[in-house]
Amino acid sequence: MPDSPLCSAAAVALIALAVAVVVAVGLKVLRSFRELGTDAERATYNTLHAASKAGRHLRTGLNPAGAAKASRQLRALLGCDALAILDVSGVLAWDGTAEELRPGLMALAADVLSSGRTQVFNAADLQLHSPKSGSVAAAVVAPVRSGARVVGAVAAFAPQAGAGLVRATTEVADWVAAQVELAELDASRTLLMEAEVRALRAQISPHFIYNSLNAIASFINTDPARARELVVEFADFTRYSFRRHGDFTTLAEELRCIDRYLLLERARFGERVQVSLRIAPEVLSTVIPFLSLQPLVENAVRHGLEAKEGPGHITISANDSGAFAEVTIEDDGVGMDPVQLQSMLAGHVDGEHVGLRNVDARLRQVYGDDHGLVIETAPGEGTLITMRVPKSQPDHDA
Amino acid sequence: MNPAVGIAAVAAVSVATAVIGFYGLRISRTTGDFYVASRTVPPWWNASAIGGEYLSAASFLGVAGLILLSGTDALWYPVGYTAGYLMLLLFVAAPLRRSGAYTIPDFTEARLDSRAVRRVTSLAVVMVGWLYIVPQLHGAALTIRTTTGLPSWAGSTAVVVVVCLTVVAGGMRSITFVQAFQFWLKLTALAVPLIFILLVLAEDGAPALAAVATNPGGAAPASPYQSISLLVALLFGTLGLPHVLVRFYTNPDGHSARRTTLIVLGLLSVFYLFPTAYGLAGRLFAPDLARAGQADALVLLLPGRLVGGPAGDLLSALVVAGAFAAFLSTTSGLVVSLAGVISQDVLGGSVRGFRVAALVSIIVPLGLALMTDSLALAGSVGLVFAFTASTICPVLLLGIWWRGLTDVGAIAGMVTGGLLCGGAMVAGTVLGMAGTPPWLAQPAAWSVPAAFTVMVLTSRATSSRVPRTITRVMTRLHTPERPLVTER
Numbered sequence: 001m002p003d004s005p006l007c008s009a010a011a012v013a014l015i016a017l018a019v020a021v022v023v024a025v026g027l028k029v030l031r032s033f034r035e036l037g038t039d040a041e042r043a044t045y046n047t048l049h050a051a052s053k054a055g056r057h058l059r060t061g062l063n064p065a066g067a068a069k070a071s072r073q074l075r076a077l078l079g080c081d082a083l084a085i086l087d088v089s090g091v092l093a094w095d096g097t098a099e100e101l102r103p104g105l106m107a108l109a110a111d112v113l114s115s116g117r118t119q120v121f122n123a124a125d126l127q128l129h130s131p132k133s134g135s136v137a138a139a140v141v142a143p144v145r146s147g148a149r150v151v152g153a154v155a156a157f158a159p160q161a162g163a164g165l166v167r168a169t170t171e172v173a174d175w176v177a178a179q180v181e182l183a184e185l186d187a188s189r190t191l192l193m194e195a196e197v198r199a200l201r202a203q204i205s206p207h208f209i210y211n212s213l214n215a216i217a218s219f220i221n222t223d224p225a226r227a228r229e230l231v232v233e234f235a236d237f238t239r240y241s242f243r244r245h246g247d248f249t250t251l252a253e254e255l256r257c258i259d260r261y262l263l264l265e266r267a268r269f270g271e272r273v274q275v276s277l278r279i280a281p282e283v284l285s286t287v288i289p290f291l292s293l294q295p296l297v298e299n300a301v302r303h304g305l306e307a308k309e310g311p312g313h314i315t316i317s318a319n320d321s322g323a324f325a326e327v328t329i330e331d332d333g334v335g336m337d338p339v340q341l342q343s344m345l346a347g348h349v350d351g352e353h354v355g356l357r358n359v360d361a362r363l364r365q366v367y368g369d370d371h372g373l374v375i376e377t378a379p380g381e382g383t384l385i386t387m388r389v390p391k392s393q394p395d396h397d398a
Numbered sequence: 399m400n401p402a403v404g405i406a407a408v409a410a411v412s413v414a415t416a417v418i419g420f421y422g423l424r425i426s427r428t429t430g431d432f433y434v435a436s437r438t439v440p441p442w443w444n445a446s447a448i449g450g451e452y453l454s455a456a457s458f459l460g461v462a463g464l465i466l467l468s469g470t471d472a473l474w475y476p477v478g479y480t481a482g483y484l485m486l487l488l489f490v491a492a493p494l495r496r497s498g499a500y501t502i503p504d505f506t507e508a509r510l511d512s513r514a515v516r517r518v519t520s521l522a523v524v525m526v527g528w529l530y531i532v533p534q535l536h537g538a539a540l541t542i543r544t545t546t547g548l549p550s551w552a553g554s555t556a557v558v559v560v561v562c563l564t565v566v567a568g569g570m571r572s573i574t575f576v577q578a579f580q581f582w583l584k585l586t587a588l589a590v591p592l593i594f595i596l597l598v599l600a601e602d603g604a605p606a607l608a609a610v611a612t613n614p615g616g617a618a619p620a621s622p623y624q625s626i627s628l629l630v631a632l633l634f635g636t637l638g639l640p641h642v643l644v645r646f647y648t649n650p651d652g653h654s655a656r657r658t659t660l661i662v663l664g665l666l667s668v669f670y671l672f673p674t675a676y677g678l679a680g681r682l683f684a685p686d687l688a689r690a691g692q693a694d695a696l697v698l699l700l701p702g703r704l705v706g707g708p709a710g711d712l713l714s715a716l717v718v719a720g721a722f723a724a725f726l727s728t729t730s731g732l733v734v735s736l737a738g739v740i741s742q743d744v745l746g747g748s749v750r751g752f753r754v755a756a757l758v759s760i761i762v763p764l765g766l767a768l769m770t771d772s773l774a775l776a777g778s779v780g781l782v783f784a785f786t787a788s789t790i791c792p793v794l795l796l797g798i799w800w801r802g803l804t805d806v807g808a809i810a811g812m813v814t815g816g817l818l819c820g821g822a823m824v825a826g827t828v829l830g831m832a833g834t835p836p837w838l839a840q841p842a843a844w845s846v847p848a849a850f851t852v853m854v855l856t857s858r859a860t861s862s863r864v865p866r867t868i869t870r871v872m873t874r875l876h877t878p879e880r881p882l883v884t885e886r
Contacts, residue, residue, distance in 0.1 A: 013528075
């Protein structure tokens, strides 16, 4: 269908794209003509730029992929013929000429790795380890230290090893060590965050266990069948909340847990607690942090309705909103003082709403600061809590 | 026909769409019905929704028009549109559902562990979406022009306004119900008038005006190359349609995703009987439409012509309503998935960002639609399928089934496919209908293999870049998941 409108549409789009490309290229060319400062300024800039680029590649620690990229930058920085980065088990990356020296490099560097001192090798030393070493006549091998340990080394190859190259190579090795230490710091920070999330993982509240058991006890004589049913529900609820595996669950499972919870609460409150639900089926399989909704509902029951006279109403709704799922929990109870709530969420005061703070902290840990709880409330006006989580979480298994 | 009837039909469908969108979820449930609420969408319902989203202007108007113009050659369109789902069922539906990624860019990013691939995929998705919305707006323009006599822009603008109101104002909270409603509306709108037409014809035995076998427009029969190329485009293109893939996340697990696809196959097969019958009836009783260049309006005009009187007006109104449902459902489905991609990749994923993105994703195609004119709806949609088949489909198929795919390979393949197919589309426009050789008019037969080849070869050449997460991701894609608990 060559004459179809679609083709014209595509043509229009393509022309617009072409114009945009030309403009972008033009701007780029114009910019490169701008004054870039004196030679010294430019040299400083180039050095710092190469270092920061190489640093980015080393931020995941000493591994082949990062080292390969960083070695390119570092070789340009040192101006040597070849540069190699090794850890204690082998050569991670080689950039430049004289690749034939690679097999012998570990033997050459063994001393440096064990002693932790920079060593200079001349042509004879190189011949000893690899018979055909070509134009490269000297090598400087400097250790990379993390704390007291030697974790690797940087080797620079050049026609001759002057004092300048030795000093520069040692400096580069120290700089690499700093990056590796930063990477280790990153790793331990991640571990710490995971530990924190685990510590924050909600526990069911002791109040609830006490109240539920009392409520069940009151039915044992009057309505044994109901009491039995409630005990089974209680058992199922505790099995869910005590489960050990996984920090995530699906919205559907969390809603099931909430249903059990409400069944037990209604044994105590009777018809005073009314609940309605509006759940979009599209978001039922959305992954959410384990026990992140139940504490919000419990908060609505305990702090919203318990203190209030007459029946109270809770609305739970979940909506599809683009790339996110939006869950709201609304009650018409006594509400909270926003100022007090704020200082409680910030962790300044230990208020009654610990469950809220726990959920809020976990959401921020997992999804970032934009995804904390949004709470709209005022004394006597009820409470509306909104939670937004991304629907796509390939890294989290429910 | 009476313009007022057409306008009333369009208004009714628009209002019904908005009302279901806004209030479909407002039926409050008490905890007694808790499990009803938290039960996931059954495969039947979801299949209807997929059908509703998938059957666009091309299927509703275009297929009948093409059969009127070129006879049996046009039958490849319904065959390809339906058979594409077989490919989806066999190769994509269940693994994609298990991936946990919500859009195609999400999937490619998770699979290849690369932001760059994500950006290229997003670009391809947005291009496909925009190009796909344009024929829908052309269809709306044609419908409004033929049935009410209003200028063309009124139709496109009406669709855009209704979609904006429902999507931007947050009305599409539970899009599944809206789309399922649209499917059954479309099916009824084609089936009921057809039954009446057949009854009337059986009663008065009106003589046929032309023989079935002759092409009324004088179109030449398609060469085997054209048919094969078209089939390649439709079979592989269905795999990458962004708005269709999103529907599969409503399924609770991979198993029900497969079941849903099976039902979709059945529903589509039944649906396509009707446009085919319209095309056939058109060949017998309204061959003049082909000569007047109004082939795409065949479905709209046939009931009025053959039944006549107030009954004919009512049947026409029903058909117009169905056609409008087709434009609205496909456009809103596309806008929602495009807005998701744009807002996440460009605007940071806020609620406001989603609205802005929704506006962007419909205003651009509206501009394109107003600047160009509509001819042969089924053909334009066929070209969009060719573009999808050359860009998104290779990265999906290889990403799911081949461990060796790398980020560089994926980008190279998508860019190659996009440039080849896009280039062929542009060259076709420049050369005009008569000057375009068949291999350029139907590019899929060579652009799709080219994209696959480049993707495989480049990945082989950069095999050191296979992501380290590959085993974990592949295990997740291909092992059955724990069932989603919804029963007590």
